[in-house]
Amino acid sequence: MTQNSNLIWPNKKITELLKITLPIIQAPMAGGATTPELVAAVSNAGGLGSLGAGYMTADEIKTTIKKIKSLTNKPFSVNLFIPEKYHATDEQIEQARKNVQTSCSELNFHVECIKPPYAPSFEEQMNVIVEEEVPIFSFTFGIPPNNWIEIFKKNAIILMGTATSLAEAKLLEENNIDIIVAQGSEAGGHRGTFLGKAENALTSVSSLVSLLIEHIKIPVIAAGGIMNAKGIIELLILGASAVQMGTAFLCCTESGIHPLYKKLLLSLSKDNTTLTRAFSGKLARGIANEFITKMQSHEKYILDYPIQNTLTRAMRQTAAKQNNTEFMSMWAGQAAYLCKTLPAAQLIEELNREVITLLKQP
Ligand SMILES: Cc1cc2nc3c(=O)[nH]c(=O)nc-3n(C[C@H](O)[C@H](O)[C@H](O)COP(=O)(O)O)c2cc1C
CATH class of the missing domain: 3.20.20.70 (Aldolase class I)
Structure with missing residues (x-):
């Protein structure tokens, strides 16, 4: 002691x-x-x-x-x-889907409609x-x-x-x-x-x-x-x-x-994190990337957690398969x-x- x-x-x-x-x-x-x-x-x-x-x-x-x-x-x-309580109309979900789609065009991936349970x-x-x-x-x-x-x-x-x-x-x-x-x-x-x-x-x-x-x-x-x-x-x-x-x-x-998430963390020489709702609908801290930046113009249309999280899941999985860290959520502290x-x-x-x-x- x-x-x-x-x-x-x-x-x-x-x-x-x-x-x-x-x-x-x-x-x-x-x-x-x-x-x-x-x-x-x-x-x-x-x-x-x-x-x-x-x-x-x-x-x-x-x-x-x-x-x-x-x-x-x-x-x-x-x-x-x-x-927690969450809510979204079909129209809101469709608008959010389109926003995610335009924000991840580089992946050549179709963002599907989602259904509950979320x-x-x-x-x-x-x-x-x-x-x-x-x-x-x-x-x-x-x-x-x-x-x-x-x-x-x-x-x-x-x-x-x-x-x-x-x-x-x-x-x-x-x-x-x-x-x-x-x-x-x-x-x-x-x-x-x-x-x-x-x-x-x-x-x-x-x-x-x-x-x-x-x-x-x-x-x-x-x-x-x-x-x-x-x-x-x-x-x-x-x-x-x-x-x-x-x-x-x-x-x-x-x-x-993901190995590239690890590699990125190990390469950091300063705080490169930001707070975002883009991936999940709930405020979270992670390494800044292209998806977060692109979604800034659609902030008003981000859905409640966990609906937004479900909406972006397949995109995140695709990004991981394509080894593209710009569209993965990489949560990390300051x-x-x-x-x-x-x-x-x-x-x-x-x-x-x-x-x-x-x-x-x-
Ligand atoms: C990748 C990642 C995932 C996390 N997931 C959870 C979680 O599922 N439940 C939870 O209570 N906290 C979660 N947290 C937050 C941690 O409990 C804790 O508050 C945070 O890691 C402390 O900050 P630090 O990452 O700078 O050490 C997560 C944090 C990170 C980095």
């Missing part, structure tokens, strides 16, 4: 609650990054591996959880998207988490319905919810959630905002953690732009109990992202230029060693 002023590494309050060794959480990343191999490698190395299961059907989640369990006997978390069944997804006795359930875009919170509590499943503002954090705490992930504006991927406009909840991770610590009693985990030991220590000093790192794991050997390629266990080990070394310095 290393101690420097008030900072104790590792923070036992959170490691004992989550039954892990190090307060480092590999962020859930829906869309393919968080393979069972990545999740298990992180958990085996003493951190908390997390499966981003938001886009998966119940059957896919079940199979993936079984695979994770075959690779580790350590705790891991599964993450889902809390469904997302997998949430109830079925939730059932699998309970059936498989997943120890930690993490979520974003809202708060699970009360009946589910009760079921999870009865099954001793720890609940970890995302907040991008103090109001959201308070609501999570009032609803009996165990841990809050404070998602700063630097964070890669979708904004977890569920109260008000996402554009009005773009507080930096350090400011957000500092604010939440003053008002929230349950543990706060910092997320957004954390890539190395210095970043970890900064957030722990501000009062975070642990860190959740997403982008830092994208280039790990076990990550499932410090993506610090990405390194290495096995996840080695990343965890290096972070732990560097934190210990830095804390011992006078």
Whole structure:
């Protein structure tokens, strides 16, 4: 154990609650990054591996959880998207389809009309988490319905919810959630905002953690732009109990992202990310590319999440097959230029060693 002023590494309050060794959480990343191999490698190395299961059907989640369990006997978390209201008329969908079509003409691909369902069944997804006795359930875009919170509590499943503002954090705490992930504006991927406009909840991770610590009693985990030991220590000093790192794991050997997405991340020398709704209808941070730029003139016609997400899915898959990164969604945080390629266990080990070394310095 290393101690420097008030900072104790590792923070036992959170490691004992989550039954892990190090307060480092590999962020859930829906869309393919968080393979069972990545999740298990992180958990085996003493951190908390997390499966981003938001886009998966119940059957896919079940199979993936079984695979994770075959690779580790350590705790891991599964993450889902809390469904929100959405609406679009047929005319709006057709207009949005035409806009996507004109914005991806280079792909020589026909953007098809779409039909519901636009997302997998949430109830079925939730059932699998309970059936498989997943120890930690993490979520974003809202708060699970009360009946589910009760079921999870009865099954001793720890609940970890995302907040991008103090109001959201308070609501999570009032609803009996165990841990809050404070998602700063630097964070890669979708904004977890569920109260008000996402554009009005773009507080930096350090400011957000500092604010939440003053008002929230349950543990706060910092997320957004954390890539190395210095970043970890900064957030722990501000009062975070642990860190959740997403982008830092994208280039790990076990990550499932497209090879060209990895290559692009590794080639960055500055922040090349932007916030966009173009791919999914929900504000998200990713590497800037042609599709995002072209869709700027059609911003008014972008559909609600998850309709826009369904509309652009086949285009994204085609772009990936054609190795064309200009039309792929490549979510990443603002410090993506610090990405390194290495096995996840080695990343965890290096972070732990560097934190210990830095804390011992006078
Ligand atoms: C590729 C990618 C996918 C993500 N998908 C999810 C997700 O499915 N669920 C979730 O709660 N957060 C998701 N996030 C956000 C992370 O939980 C976390 O807030 C973010 O990674 C922290 O910022 P960083 O990427 O700079 O470390 C995603 C982030 C990335 C980069």
